[in-house]
Amino acid sequence: xxxxxxxxxxxxxxxxxxxxxxxxxxxxxxxxxxxxxxxxxxxxxxxxxxxxxxxxxxxxxxxxxxxxxxxxxxxxxxxxxxxxxxxxxxxxxxxxxxxxxxxxxxxxxxxxxxxxxxxxxxxxxxxxxxxxxxxxxxxxxxxxxxxxxxxxxxxxxxxxxxxxxxxxxxxxxxxxxxxxxxxxxxxxxxxxxxxxxxxxxxxxxxxxxxxxxxxxxxxxxxxxxxxxxxxxxxxxxxxxxxxxxxxxxxxxxxxxxxxxxxxxxxxxxxxxxxxxxxxxxxxxxxxxxxxxxxxxxxxxxxxxxxxxxxxx
Amino acid sequence: xxxxxxxxxxxxxxxxxxxxxxxxxxxxxxxxxxxxxxxxxxxxxxxxxxxxxxxxxxxxxxxxxxxxxxxxxxxxxxxxxxxxxxxxxxxxxxxxxxxxxxxxxxxxxxxxxxxxxxxxxxxxxxxxxxxxxxxxxxxxxxxxxxxxxxxxxxxxxxxxxxxxxxxxxxxxxxxxxxxxxxxxxxxxxxxxxxxxxxxxxxxxxxxxxxxxxxxxxxxxxxxxxxxxxxxxxxxxxxxxxxxxxxxxxxxxx
Ligand SMILES: Cc1cc2nc3c(=O)[nH]c(=O)nc-3n(C[C@H](O)[C@H](O)[C@H](O)COP(=O)(O)OP(=O)(O)OC[C@H]3O[C@@H](n4cnc5c(N)ncnc54)[C@H](O)[C@@H]3O)c2cc1C
Numbered sequence: 001x002x003x004x005x006x007x008x009x010x011x012x013x014x015x016x017x018x019x020x021x022x023x024x025x026x027x028x029x030x031x032x033x034x035x036x037x038x039x040x041x042x043x044x045x046x047x048x049x050x051x052x053x054x055x056x057x058x059x060x061x062x063x064x065x066x067x068x069x070x071x072x073x074x075x076x077x078x079x080x081x082x083x084x085x086x087x088x089x090x091x092x093x094x095x096x097x098x099x100x101x102x103x104x105x106x107x108x109x110x111x112x113x114x115x116x117x118x119x120x121x122x123x124x125x126x127x128x129x130x131x132x133x134x135x136x137x138x139x140x141x142x143x144x145x146x147x148x149x150x151x152x153x154x155x156x157x158x159x160x161x162x163x164x165x166x167x168x169x170x171x172x173x174x175x176x177x178x179x180x181x182x183x184x185x186x187x188x189x190x191x192x193x194x195x196x197x198x199x200x201x202x203x204x205x206x207x208x209x210x211x212x213x214x215x216x217x218x219x220x221x222x223x224x225x226x227x228x229x230x231x232x233x234x235x236x237x238x239x240x241x242x243x244x245x246x247x248x249x250x251x252x253x254x255x256x257x258x259x260x261x262x263x264x265x266x267x268x269x270x271x272x273x274x275x276x277x278x279x280x281x282x283x284x285x286x287x288x289x290x291x292x293x294x295x296x297x298x299x300x301x302x303x304x305x306x307x308x309x310x311x312x
Numbered sequence: 313x314x315x316x317x318x319x320x321x322x323x324x325x326x327x328x329x330x331x332x333x334x335x336x337x338x339x340x341x342x343x344x345x346x347x348x349x350x351x352x353x354x355x356x357x358x359x360x361x362x363x364x365x366x367x368x369x370x371x372x373x374x375x376x377x378x379x380x381x382x383x384x385x386x387x388x389x390x391x392x393x394x395x396x397x398x399x400x401x402x403x404x405x406x407x408x409x410x411x412x413x414x415x416x417x418x419x420x421x422x423x424x425x426x427x428x429x430x431x432x433x434x435x436x437x438x439x440x441x442x443x444x445x446x447x448x449x450x451x452x453x454x455x456x457x458x459x460x461x462x463x464x465x466x467x468x469x470x471x472x473x474x475x476x477x478x479x480x481x482x483x484x485x486x487x488x489x490x491x492x493x494x495x496x497x498x499x500x501x502x503x504x505x506x507x508x509x510x511x512x513x514x515x516x517x518x519x520x521x522x523x524x525x526x527x528x529x530x531x532x533x534x535x536x537x538x539x540x541x542x543x544x545x546x547x548x549x550x551x552x553x554x555x556x557x558x559x560x561x562x563x564x565x
Contacts, residue, residue, distance in 0.1 A: 010477060069482070070445065070455055093475040096441050097457045100410070104446035109411045109530035112440045122534065127438050131329040132338055135534040174454035175484040178470065182478035191476075195564070219565060231495060237460070237474045243439070244494060246476065252564040263325070269542060273562045275554065281547070290545035291557050303551045308565070311555065 001030030001120055004080060006073075006089035006098065007048050009036060011066065014044035017192035018090040020051055020154035025147040026088045027053040027155070028117045033084070034058070034161075037076055037168075039066030045163050054161040060168050067177035068094050072170045074101035079168065081106060081142060085120070091146035091247075103144035110144055111136065115151040129243040129266035149191060150249035150270060183236060190222045190239065195252045196268070198224030198241055201232060202257020202278065202297060209234045211301050212256055218308045224248065224268075226258045242267035257297045260285025277301065313427030313486070315358040315367045318417055319351040319387055321380040321404075322437040335535035338437075340404050347383040350432025354492045356499040357462060358430050359391035366464045367428070369393045373420055375400050375413050381515070388510035389502035396420065397517045400527055407438055412520075412527035414446035419523035421451060426487065428469065433458050433491040444491035454484035460495040 003026045008015035014036070026032045032053060036045040037060040045059035058080070064072045077087060077098070087102060089095030091113040100110040115133070116124035122137040123145065190196060197219060199212035209229070216223045225235035227242060241248055243266040253271035258264060260276070260283055268274070269288055276289035277300050286292045293300055323329060323338070324346040330339040347355075361367040372387035373396040374380040384395035398416055400408050408416075421429065434441035448455035456462075456471035460479075463470045464486070473480045474493045502510070520527045548554050558565045 067480070067482075070448075070457070074449060093458055093473075097445065097455075100440075100442035100445035101449040101455065103442070104411060104414055104449035107411075109409055110440060110442035110446065111531065112442060126539065127536075128323070128329045128338060129436065129439065130539055132331045132536050133539050134536045136531040137534055138531055140530050173485075174488070175456075175482055178481040178483050180478065180480050181472075227494070236478060237495065238476060238478045243436070244434070252558070252562070262328075273558070273564050274542070274545075275558070286547065287544045288542045290562065291554055292545065292547045293551060293554055294547060295551070300551050304555065307551060307555045311559065 001085045002083055003030045003032045003086040003088055004077070004084040005032050005034045006077065006087070006095055007034050007036045007044065008090055008092055008094050009038045009041060009044055009068070012038055012040045012044060014047045016047060017154055017189065018092055018149050019048060021149035021152040022088060022090040022147045023051055023053055023155040024152040025114070025117060026086070029086045029088070029120055031055045035077070035080065036060070037062070037065040037073060039063045049161040049163050050157045050159050052156045052159045054159055056161055057163045059163050059165045062168060064170055064172055068097065069172060069175050069177060070097045070101050071175055072172040073098045074105060075170045076168055077102040078105045085142060087142060087144045089146050090149050095146050099144050099146055106142055106144070108140040108142050108144050109138065111138060112146045113148045114145055115148045129262050130269065131262060148247060150247045187216065188220065188222045190224055190241070190246050191248055193222035194250050195219045195221035196224045196248050196250045197221045197254045197256065198226065198258060199229055199234065199256050200226040200258030201228035203229060203234055206234045215254070215301055215305055218305050226264050255285050256301060258285055259283050260288065313367050314369045314371060314424055315361060316421060316424060316426040316429045317351070317354050317358045317370060317372050317387065317392065318429070318431045319355065319372055319374050319383050320348045320435045321345050321374065321376055321383045322348045322435055325349055325436055331536055331538045335537055337405050337533070337536045345379070347386055348432050348435045350434060350492055350494065352499040353494060353496050354430040354432055355387045355390060355392060356497050357492060360497065361464060371396065371424060371426065373398065373417070375408055375416055377401050377404050379404070384515065385510055386502070388513045389507045390500055391506070394514035395516070397515070398520060399517055400520050408527055409529050409531060410440050410443040410446055411530065412525070413443050414450055415525045416520060416523060416527065417447050418450045419525055427467070428464065428486055429489045431489070431491055433493055444489050448489040454488045455491070456482055456484055456488065457491045458493045459490050460493045462490055462496065
């Protein structure tokens with residue numbers, strides 16, 4: 001079986017962790033070719049070629065593909081699709097925008113967010129915000145798939161797969177990139193961090209959310225948030241964890257002032273260790289937490305920071 | 313311009329989903345069903361466009377069981393002008409796949425020629441996040457997925473998209489497809505008089521055969537199972553105990 005893996009690119013940069021985790025899933029399906037398409041992606045293609053298990057990298061540099069717009073990228077994937085049985089990408093906003101469009105052009109159903117591979121045509125995927133797991137078997141000629149990256153380990157580096165440069169002229173006269181509003185941060189990325197500290201509505205204000213960030217920095221963690229915290233403007237949208245935010249599975253997830261609605265649990269319940277700090281002892285988050293502290297977060301979090309200071 | 317808003321009937325988001333022990337699916341008997349929350353936001357945005365004078369007519373369409381007419385009535389009650397029900401299944405456990413839904417919606421678009429299709433980014437039952445992208449593909453239209461802000465000016469739309477890195481702003485030519493995220497707006501509640509009025513709004517029922525669309529599924533559901541469950545752990549008396557456990561028992565810090 002031949003697999004085409006759509007590498008996740010932020011401009012010219014490879015999203016290494018997402019791509020490497022998707023690769024681990026793709027390798028189970030067959031021989032993997034990685035597609036890097038952007039305005040410039042020489043370094044990204046080289047990085048992808050070093051990932052263990054990649055047999056070839058296709059590099060296509062063209063400004064049309066530079067901002068992840070779905071229209072030209074879906075057309076590109078369709079034009080390359082003939083040689084492949086599986087078209088695969090991470091279940092990120094990048095690939096989830098593009099691959100269902102490509103699937104429809106190929107008259108294939110989309111298989112989103114798979115968390116397991118049973119065989120080359122049978123997959124496991126969470127439905128109902130992770131409250132059920134469905135096993136589905138595809139009868140389509142090509143399987144178009146996005147992968148839940150939190151369910152996979154990243155593939156290692158150490159390879160040197162050949163890179164084929166190709167050119168492709170695909171016009172896009174219907175959509176246009178205007179701007180990205182992206183805040184840069186020195187903190188680890190939410191989906192690849194070993195520790196995540198998330199704050200919820202209980203935190204109460206954007207000023208007090210600093211407390212969450214401070215705890216995160218103390219632990220070298222990424223910062224996450226519940227939807228209520230994002231909706232209230234305490235945290236930016238890209239920090240949201242859950243059914244409609246990011247799915248994370250770190251070694252340690254600390255939920256502060258978060259009640260534990262199923263839509264939030266959908267994004268973090270596969271974490272190795274879950275800690276909850278909440279003043280309501282009946283909060284549902286305690287039903288999934290390994291360790292809970294029933295306390296006012298404004299006392300517990302500063303105390304926790306102090307204790308961590310002492311042991312460091 | 314007309315705005316088309318597809319809406320799906322799903323288990324209410326507050327209901328605790330129960331998986332049938334025989335693996336056949338999720339228990340839908342006697343559970344509360346509602347409009348998919350993302351679709352409510354799409355309906356609201358469409359009505360606001362009409363109220364702002366940017367759209368003339370809002371058409372709600374649903375594909376599914378006859379009872380889906382309840383959510384179409386709900387869309388009419390908050391301000392949609394007319395509704396189309398495509399009666400595609402009798403058993404509520406039958407989920408029409410996004411590809412088939414997109415094909416039916418394409419047929420509706422071909423008939424109605426809306427300038428904009430506003431729809432939810434995903435349905436909270438199958439969580440597939442695909443129908444809008446697929447519809448855009450079949451029509452050859454541009455798409456603005458996961459949008460939390462929309463501005464329509466003439467035959468152009470500017471959308472702010474919620475993406476993994478933050479926000480992305482794109483501009484697209486209409487006709488086009490916009491899929492909405494939860495932060496786009498706060499849907500209104502219907503008033504009693506508008507619920508009454510909704511009963512007199514035009515309501516059409518069609519079938520997939522009317523449109524000549526094959527809706528057979530491509531994915532066979534082998535089984536549906538419970539996810540692995542987590543056990544509740546310990547409640548610790550102090551923050552000091554927590555640090556001790558994290559350090560010496562879980563060994564994660
Ligand atoms: C379609 C849909 C999709 C959704 N997707 C997501 C998603 O992706 N992610 C997500 O998170 N939610 C999502 N939600 C929303 C979800 O249903 C909940 O509303 C949300 O998760 C609640 O956030 P919260 O726990 O921060 O707020 P609340 O539920 O209000 O909980 C606040 C908690 O803080 C505690 N608290 C308050 N003050 C203090 C204090 N001083 N000290 C300690 N504890 C305190 C309270 O006891 C309470 O438990 C979605 C909802 C829908 C309908």
